[in-house]
Amino acid sequence: MQQFFQALTTGLADGSIYASLALALVLIYKATEVINFAQGEMAMFTTYIAYALYTHSHFGHTLSYWPMFFVTLLIAFGLGIGLQRVVIRPLEHASVLTVVMATIALLVILNGLAAWIWSPELKFFPSPFPTTAWVIGGVHISKQDVGTFAVTLGCVFVLWVFFRFTKLGLAMRAGAVNPGAARLLGVRTSWLLALGWGFAAVLGAVSGMMSAPTVFLSPNMMQAVLIFAFAGAILGGLESPIGAVAGGLGIGILLSLLGTYVHAVTPELRLPVALLILLVVLLIKPAGLFGSGVVRRG
Amino acid sequence: MAPLLELDDVSARYGPIAALHGVSLTVDDGEIVAILGANGAGKTTTLRAVSGMVRRAGSIVFGGRRLRGSPESTARAGIAHVPEGRGIFAELTVWENLRMGAYVRRGKPDMQTVLAYFPWLDTRRNQQAGTLSGGEQQMLALARAFLQRPRLLMLDEPSLGLAPLVTREVFRVVADLNEKEGLAVLVVEQNATIALTAAQRAYVLETGKVATSGSADELKSNDAVRSAYLGY
Numbered sequence: 001m002q003q004f005f006q007a008l009t010t011g012l013a014d015g016s017i018y019a020s021l022a023l024a025l026v027l028i029y030k031a032t033e034v035i036n037f038a039q040g041e042m043a044m045f046t047t048y049i050a051y052a053l054y055t056h057s058h059f060g061h062t063l064s065y066w067p068m069f070f071v072t073l074l075i076a077f078g079l080g081i082g083l084q085r086v087v088i089r090p091l092e093h094a095s096v097l098t099v100v101m102a103t104i105a106l107l108v109i110l111n112g113l114a115a116w117i118w119s120p121e122l123k124f125f126p127s128p129f130p131t132t133a134w135v136i137g138g139v140h141i142s143k144q145d146v147g148t149f150a151v152t153l154g155c156v157f158v159l160w161v162f163f164r165f166t167k168l169g170l171a172m173r174a175g176a177v178n179p180g181a182a183r184l185l186g187v188r189t190s191w192l193l194a195l196g197w198g199f200a201a202v203l204g205a206v207s208g209m210m211s212a213p214t215v216f217l218s219p220n221m222m223q224a225v226l227i228f229a230f231a232g233a234i235l236g237g238l239e240s241p242i243g244a245v246a247g248g249l250g251i252g253i254l255l256s257l258l259g260t261y262v263h264a265v266t267p268e269l270r271l272p273v274a275l276l277i278l279l280v281v282l283l284i285k286p287a288g289l290f291g292s293g294v295v296r297r298g
Numbered sequence: 299m300a301p302l303l304e305l306d307d308v309s310a311r312y313g314p315i316a317a318l319h320g321v322s323l324t325v326d327d328g329e330i331v332a333i334l335g336a337n338g339a340g341k342t343t344t345l346r347a348v349s350g351m352v353r354r355a356g357s358i359v360f361g362g363r364r365l366r367g368s369p370e371s372t373a374r375a376g377i378a379h380v381p382e383g384r385g386i387f388a389e390l391t392v393w394e395n396l397r398m399g400a401y402v403r404r405g406k407p408d409m410q411t412v413l414a415y416f417p418w419l420d421t422r423r424n425q426q427a428g429t430l431s432g433g434e435q436q437m438l439a440l441a442r443a444f445l446q447r448p449r450l451l452m453l454d455e456p457s458l459g460l461a462p463l464v465t466r467e468v469f470r471v472v473a474d475l476n477e478k479e480g481l482a483v484l485v486v487e488q489n490a491t492i493a494l495t496a497a498q499r500a501y502v503l504e505t506g507k508v509a510t511s512g513s514a515d516e517l518k519s520n521d522a523v524r525s526a527y528l529g530y
Contacts, residue, residue: 167401170397171401173387174387177388177390178386183368183370184379185373185401185442186373186401187398187402189370
């Protein structure tokens with residue numbers, strides 16, 4: 001039982017990271033039907049920026065963790081908007097496949113650029129949480145896991161509030177459903193798409209900064225995480241933000257439990273298992289568990 | 299007095315295919331004007347040209363100003379365009395659709411006035427808009443357009459896919475909005491009978507040009523129009 005709860009908390013922490021990256025994928029997919037393959041590398045790149053903010057002195061002093069964290073989110077937001085304006089927007093009238101190819105190009109560029117600027121070797125990245133654990137009824141609950149879970153889902157929650165309760169959030173949802181009609185109501189959908197990229201980049205930065213203390217900072221650090229996030233997004237349904245979060249958490253928990261109880265599933269098998277889940281979902285229920293329940297009529 | 303909307307020699311094309319060849323028409327303040335014509339005559343394209351949803355040439359002046367030619371700026375200039383297919387946000391609720399109508403307006407949307415015209419919306423506010431019937435969706439689109447507080451309402455085939463009784467109801471509301479709110483209306487319609495009953499004036503389009511125009515009464519008694527569009 002102890003083992004179970006420990007596996008569960010680790011799974012929830014990992015899962016929250018997959019969930020935020022999966023949500024970033026869904027944000028862009030829902031608005032433009034484009035899978036952003038560069039999502040993981042955008043996260044990696046912003047984590048390097050966080051690292052640079054943290055380790056180098058700027059104007060004579062270094063930033064401590066939380067100021068660095070929020071400054072990174074701001075920079076990520078700007079970079080996300082910038083990428084959409086400079087790279088994606090000129091392809092507005094191109095086919096979805098063209099845009100997807102552009103995101104793959106971005107993936108390669110960001111990966112190479114990070115290795116060029118910061119060297120490809122592994123770097124230590126700080127965690128804001130202590131490495132100790134709470135012991136509750138014999139179960140060791142790592143403070144790192146709880147902190148990761150809280151920060152990541154906290155950001156997801158803030159985003160949910162924005163989409164659910166603000167006029168701009170409503171306009172972004174409307175623009176995703178029917179961009180033509182939204183424009184006829186005066187919505188500048190092109191800017192809202194850029195805003196969506198900004199939010200996706202912020203979610204990526206959160207997932208990058210929360211993964212880096214355990215996977216270490218390197219240009220390839222987010223590649224496996226992105227695949228887990230893909231599996232999560234597909235499991236929950238690419239059209240469904242709630243599905244992406246639930247799917248990401250589900251993948252995290254599932255992999256953690258499998259690793260604990262099924263001895264054949266060694267860490268080397270985590271990726272193949274995630275891809276297997278992805279395949280099975282696509283074959284059996286392509287819309288995912290939370291796939292669009294929209295009823296259309298008339 | 300200058301007309302509210304004035305199209306002068308407007309042409310439009312979809313890629314290599316020309317859809318409008320020099321259409322000129324006007325809509326005055328507080329007037330209902332209909333555009334009639336067969337399929338492919340350019341009725342929908344005329345509205346799309348005004349909204350900047352299609353590349354166009356020629357001059358389009360609204361309220362004394364040239365329209366800049368993007369859907370966003372047209373909406374912000376005071377034209378509400380209910381497009382072909384009604385443009386409902388199917389995944390959003392009825393209420394969210396209405397709030398989107400007031401998107402560019404400051405302050406709280408005037409839901410009370412809307413509910414006076416469309417009382418049934420109140421009880422359906424949390425329903426997903428895609429689950430409404432065709433007639434209800436058309437009414438929702440009208441209500442949403444009204445919340446834009448436009449000076450001109452452009453309707454594209456409001457009768458499409460609706461039962462005759464429902465169509466009549468839609469046109470009754472349009473006439474109501476025109477009469478009580480002074481809203482000018484430019485309506486594209488295949489159903490010439492009902493359009494000529496609601497409108498004061500009409501233009502008949504044929505292959506991208508204005509073939510005939512005049513008051514509704516003149517057109518109703520015009521033999522060519524009668525045999526081609528009214529069927530008697």
